[in-house]
Amino acid sequence: MIIRTSVAALLMSGAASLLALPALAQGTIKIGVNQPLTGPVAASGQYVTNGARIAADQINAAGGILGSKIELVIEDNKSNPTEAAAAAEKLIVRDKVPVMLGAWSSTFTLAVMPKLMEYEVPMVVETSSSGKITESGNPWIFRIAPTTSMETKDFAKKIDKFAIKRANFLVVNNDFGIDAATKFSELVKSHGGTVGVVERMDPTAQDVSAQLAKIKASDADTLFITTSVEQLTLVLRQAQALRLTQRIITTGGSQAPDQLIEHAGPAAEGSYHLVFFTPWFPENAPNADVAVGLVNEWKKRGYQFAGLTEGFRGYDGILTIAAAIKEAGKAEPKAIQQAFWKVKVKGANGDIAFEKSGPAGKESGQNVPNVYVIQIKDGKVTLPAF
Amino acid sequence: MDQLSQHLTNALVLGGTYALLGIGLTLIFGIMRVVNFTHGELYTFGAYMTFFAVSVAGANFFLALALATLVGVLLGAAIEVVLLRPLRSSDIDTTMIVMIGAWIAMQNGEQLIWGGVAKSIPTPFPTAPLVVGPVSVDWLRIFVFTAAILLIIGAHSLIHHTRFGRAMRATFADRDTAALMGINIGLVHTATFALGSGLAAAAGALLGPVFVVTATMGNLIALKAFAIVILGGLGNFTGAAIGGFILAFVEELGAGYISSGYRDAMGFLLIILVLMFRPTGLFRRAERIS
Amino acid sequence: MRALAPLAGLAALLAVPLVVTDQYALHILITTGIFIIAAMSLNLLLGYTGQLSLGHIGFFGIGAYVSALCSLGFQLEFTDRLVLTVAPKPVWLSFVIAVATAALFGFLIGKLSFKVRGAYFVIVTLSFAEVARLVALNWVSLTQGPMALNNIPPFTLGLSDAWQLTFYRKLPNYFLMIAIGAGAYLLIARLVRSRLGRAMVALKENESLATSVGIDVTRYLVLAAVVSAGIAGAAGSFYAHYVRIIDPDIFLFIYTVTMVIMIVTGGKGTLLGPIVGGILFGFIPPVLREVAGPELQWIIYGLIMIVVVFFLPEGIVPAVTRAWAARRGRAATASARSPAGS
Known part of the structure; x- marks a missing residue:
């Protein structure tokens, strides 16, 4: 068990100073x-x-x-x-x-x-x-x-290509997810779209089929998902099992697309992801030598x-x-x-x-960093056609 | 309507594994009176064994499930012989502390061996779901459900229709008489604990591929298993199986129509309500004040 | 002589900061101390009445959340019109409210769960703590859910703004912890030595007999639960204002487990048991840290628990007392301790 008590953690990591000073x-x-x-x-x-x-x-x-x-x-x-x-x-x-x-x-x-x-x-x-x-x-x-705002500002340049009429959201129930749901909802609305359901999930939740069943029942063309790669894998798999046909766009840059391809397989097919580094094409990076x-x-x-x-x-x-x-x-x-x-x-x-x-x-x-949109296509990471 | 049938299907599939966990624990907690905190670890262990067999050793998926269950049985037997046998005459608190110690050691053992990153188990099932009218289900989940039901039926017949089952029931009904009748009490205890543990490992092996495998995956599941046992009535095999399905339906419908955030709370609220109005559990007379 | 021993112990605890000046070490002592106080309160139920309550962290967590929310101020929206707004309260008042709320929950949970015994009781209490955790996690508008309640004000004592003492630093917090601990110790000691305490022990030994001689079992159990929950709430409140951030994981089952370990190793149903056990389990991990990685430390920790139960089933304090009494050539006196088991 990971004993997640600060007490326990501190006891473990720190009281050593009572006994011996570490060799610095x-x-x-x-x-x-x-x-x-x-x-x-x-x-x-x-x-x-x-x-x-x-x-x-x-x-x-x-x-x-x-x-x-x-x-x-x-x-x-x-x-x-x-x-x-x-x-x-x-x-x-x-x-x-x-x-x-x-x-x-x-x-x-x-x-x-x-x-x-x-x-x-x-x-x-x-x-x-x-x-x-x-x-x-x-x-x-x-x-x-x-910040999420920078991400939305960058995505605003591309959003019309997606022609979103109605978007649903499935976000992790913390600052990261809630902020993303708010900012991306505003973006969708400001580009003529409407917002369907906004569902939240606990960061440790493994079974999100109940949320997905609700999302499926709301007719929308796009589903924005914001969470880390581990949960995203489960979401994509379960979405596929429910035959969710909405276009999936994930935000936040913590999706590790290759891990998604490996663990979610076909369930990740066709999904779009906002990332901040494109290791598939490092030579395209602004500082190519560093990348x-x-x-x-x-x-x-x-x-x-x-x-x-x-x-x-x-x-x-x-x-x-x-x-x-x-x-x-x-x-x-x-x-x-x-x-x-x-x-x-x-x-x-x-x-x-x-x-x-x-x-x-x-x-x-x-800092003002760069943001990229990639798509998973045929089991590979690609730059979208536009 | 479509949404409802989807929720009901999800609940049915989930209920199978809950029932499996519940009957495993009711053997140990209900009949042997061991507050078994290693139950969740056996579940985790089953999942990691499947991962190991499939992804590391390259075994066939179905063979891996069987192996994981078997190793779970052996591990359960070992725990009983080493930790519980010397404490058979101790009270319920003492064995509980020992089981907590074993739980801590085992969970961190898993963490040490496999690290903090979640593992994913590949399966041979098609990723396109089975579609029946408005409802769609993953093939993997259908398999998990079927396997769980078969295991429950198997365990039920083992307990009710074999000599071992009779010996087991006799032992826990009246230990002294059973001993006089020539039943090997020690063996029955070990076998019962091993059987319960094997069922937990099987549940882990089956659910591991549905979700992801982590060292802490057994924690919440263990608490839920305790809830299922209480719902069904301590030591009531059929009650535990039904309790598993009830919990799954309450969770899924609660998540779908009340609040998805309180999904995991539903079961515990149910326990509190049941014990408030029916302190005996749903299906059996309770242990009351003597 | 017997009366002086606790005073000497208190003096020794007060003198600790003279020797330990490292801030981080002091921090460890404070957090360990908070848990020892919580374990002492659980000992009242587990050790003296023999009720294995596995939801004790629920009271600690409720104390922490109530205290934090009162001191930060909060809003409850029942409907659009009906909004309850609570302005930030001084920390000492939050502390009092937290203790009272935790005690109230002790009363409710006691009333509810003492209807059942044994394994059922274990599961009801455990469910209570788990429900509390899930409420803290999901009632985001009140508790901030997984985002944690942050920037909780530190402890403040004082009559007015001009006369205020704010506990930012480690040293005053250490003394405050000792003060709360000493208060809890005195309260528990008085309680178990009173008529009430004797009744509790009687019903632990033989509940049917206790009932037949006219002890109102449930009333005593509920009373014990109220006091126990109140002390746990006090520890929780102090914890919240000391670490100044709390999240729903405060309700995790493992914290209750930590308390149970402290009590069982030290000796259930003894006043010193949780303290000895708490100090021991506070210091084993840092010793292990010098030789092993975190997982290995916990593995050894788990094994030590098993070994202690196998070889010292009553716990350290009763074993030492008995050995001491035997050396003095006297039969062990039965006061202040009781045989293990229930």
Whole structure:
């Protein structure tokens, strides 16, 4: 059992300090990584962590930063918000990391944010898309992932090609899913369509046939789905079993299309997906050399290819953090926070730089990344005809 | 109307596996009076064994199911001999703590071996569903339902129409008399626990391919199995089977027409209601204050 | 001499921060302490009345949620017209409301579930906690569901805005935990040594006999459930204001399991049992951490549970007391403890 108690987790991970001080490697710069490595969204968290490891190894192989090697301190947030906050507390208080990467889901990131304010440590947000994160006035947040609004703005350029008259929504019952349902509903309405049913599912739910039966009963041409790849696999399979004929478009960039093809097979056929990295055609990426380098190293290490659509986030996140530490000239939280505003990084997704977002005086940093639409066709990932 | 028939079909298919879980647990919890927290782990174990046999060892899907069930039986027997036999005269709390310890150790064992990422089991069934009028069902689910029903019938005949079944019923009705009659009490206990465990492993093996396999998949299922046993009345075999179907119908219709979020709560609310108005369970006289 | 021992223990606990200055270690001590308090409250039911309540985390979680919601303020929409708005309350008041609500639930669940015994009782209590979790998960407009209640204010004590003490840091929270723990300990100790406590033990030993000599069984059981739930609610409330974020997973069954383990290892039906068991199971994991990965630690943890039950079925405290008494050449006194089992 994964004992998901912060108490238990803290006992396990932390009380060691009562007994013995861990042997600290001298002269390394620590970076905290707060990801879901177990639980319902474990696959995604592990992919992000793999990407982060590749970036750290590449930086270290090139001599590190400021003459020191970087060391990733990786904590499992167990796919749970309270655990995410506890992991952040542990990274900051016990491991004394000056900067962190995390925490995958919007819900986990929002849970961590008060800790950043309390201890004044910056964090690069690699995945979470909820608008709240960068609009709540937390100056320790620097997000490289797109917000749901950015995703809809990008999708707005293509939506007329889909000619959506009526859309249904099936979203995961958390910040990520609810935000997506709201923003994409607005988009559909503003392009002359109507919204049918909006169904929610628990992040850990495995059987969604009841929701799908309702969706099937509502006559619409398109179904938007927002969740992580594990649940999406089950949704697609069950949708096929119910002969749901609505066109499926998934949002959020956490769909790992290759994993869908492998696990959902024909059920994934014809579905459209909004992704933020296209490892199938890395040479088309804005920074082709970086993207190709990442894809090659990923394959060399034998990681699952499907994970690259998540893995690039960890990779870009660590590149960004390393650039900020270098810019700051020292591994201290405040200096790194200031340095984030100045960094310009060539990442796998594209060029990374932070714009101010949120209430004046305590802005968060927000990057404007690229968004792509792909389609699964004949068991392969393709760029849609338009 | 179409939606209703679809919900009813879904519930029927789900009910088969719930019934399977329920009868396995009623043997252990109802008859042996062991609050068996490893039941969910046997379920998980069955699913991982199927995954291992199919995806790693490359075995035939049906052979893998049989193997997983068999290994479940053996594991159940081992648990009984090692953990429960020395504690046979202890009270219900003591054995419960031991079973919780075993549950923690087993679940983390699975986690250690297979990692945190969910596994998916490929099946030989066509992905296009069977369509009958307004209703469509996955072939895989039809197979799962049929297999579950066959296992339930098999277990029922084993208990009611064989010498072993008689010995088992005699043992748990009156242990001393059974011992005097020359029944090997130890063997009956082991066999009963193994049978219950085998049924749990079979349920896991069957549902594993329908959903995905994770180390924690057994947690909620174990709680539901307890609910099914109570619904049917402790130790009531037929009651547990019916209880499984009732739970499935309540969950599916509740999810369809009340709220999909409260799907899993339906069963527990049902238990509380049943025990409020009929503290004996639906089908049997209860254990009351002496 | 006997009366001085608890005082000496309290003094030792108060002195801990003099030795342990590491903030993270203090954090561990506080969270462990909260769970020991919850385990102490469960011990009242499990150890003294012999009722195996597996839904105890339900009271802890209700305490946490009620306290968090009161201190944050909330809105209940019954219909469009009928809206109940509750403005944020001071934390101490939220704490009191949380304790009262948890106790009320103790009363209701007690009334309902003491109709049945044994395995049925186990399942009713377990279902209660699970329903509570699913309500917290799905009543998104109130509880934020899986998004968690965040930014819960820390504990504040004070008469007015000018005279306020806010518990942000670890050290004051540690002392507050000790204060709540000591209060719970005193309450339980007084209760079990009263007439009521003797009645509880009597009905645990032999319920039919207790009934026949005129003990109103259900009334005593319900009373025990009320006190027990109230203390668990207090622990839950303190937990919410200490970690300052709670989500529906607070209701997970495993937390109840953790409490049961603490009680059984330490010794059911002894005042010190949950404390000894709690400290032990608070410290085994960090020791293991030095030698093993997380899964392996839990495997060993599970095995230790089994071994303890096999070799120390009554728990540590009764075993040690007996060994001590035997060494002093006296028969073990029967007060303050009872034989294992029910």
